[in-house]
Amino acid sequence: MLWLLEEIGVERFGGLEIVEHRIGTREMAESGLARVSPAVRIPAIEMDGLEMSESGAIVEHLVETYAPELGRAPGDAERAAYLQWIHFAETQASLIENLNLQMVFLRPPAKPSPVVVKLTVARLRQTLKGMEARLSGDWLLEGGFSAADIMMGFNLFAAPYYVKLEEFPRLAAYKARMEAREAYRRAVDREGAQRFYTQDFYPVPEV
Incomplete structure (x- = not known):
């Protein structure tokens, strides 16, 4: 996700705040991550009132919304x-x-x-x-x-x-x-x- 945001340009989002989680500890379950990710897993994003998890879904949404040149639109041969x-x-x-x-x-x-x-x-x-x-x-x-x-x-x-x-x-x-x-x-x-x-x-x- 960080790579995608850098390809798009983090300045387009007004900056970036990274919240780290310690995988394999109770910290993830107790951190409030479940509000964003039903599976209590990362990556997850919060932006402009939008909360998303699941890598593929995040990629498709960000590309379609901010960087269509990185995707292939419906009807494209690829x-x-x-x-x-x-x-x-x-x-x-x-x-x-x-x-x-x-x-x-x-x-x-x-x-x-x-x-x-x-x-x-x-x-x-x-x-x-x-x-x-x-x-x-x-x-x-x-x-x-x-x-x-x-x-x-x-x-x-x-x-x-x-x-x-x-x-x-x-x-x-x-x-x-x-x-x-x-x-x-x-x-x-x-x-x-x-x-x-x-x-x-x-x-x-x-x-």
Whole structure:
């Protein structure tokens, strides 16, 4: 979401206030976040009386309202592909979320399930393989950079903690193009160093 707001231009919103939440703690449930997000999850936004959660919905709303050049309007030849990639990103992110729960949030004496982790990594790898096969240009759509690429930003940041991108040279180059965008770099600077993952790679646990 920060990347999208930077691409649009945060000055268009009169500035930006970031509210941080500690994932995996009671702080989220006790913070009032539930008023904005029925699932008590982030990201969520509040602006001009509007409250929204769900990444795909936020992206579609902000693009249609403030940056149509980042979307594909109804009737556009790339509209279906645009929507497909936006929602594919959420499917892929659900696999990463599952791995995060198993490998990052479980604390002793709980242990991740090797079988579940192995199957989920295999499914994540398959989604990356599918993207690798379809990525023929610089961006997901032939017409150029779009919000569909922004939706992939978190996924391609997080996926390498579970699947090595060396297996997918096109995706590795695609990720590098994302990271080279000025708005992406501004978003990373605004967010600061990640405090989520505690190691560079999480292998499938041994049985």
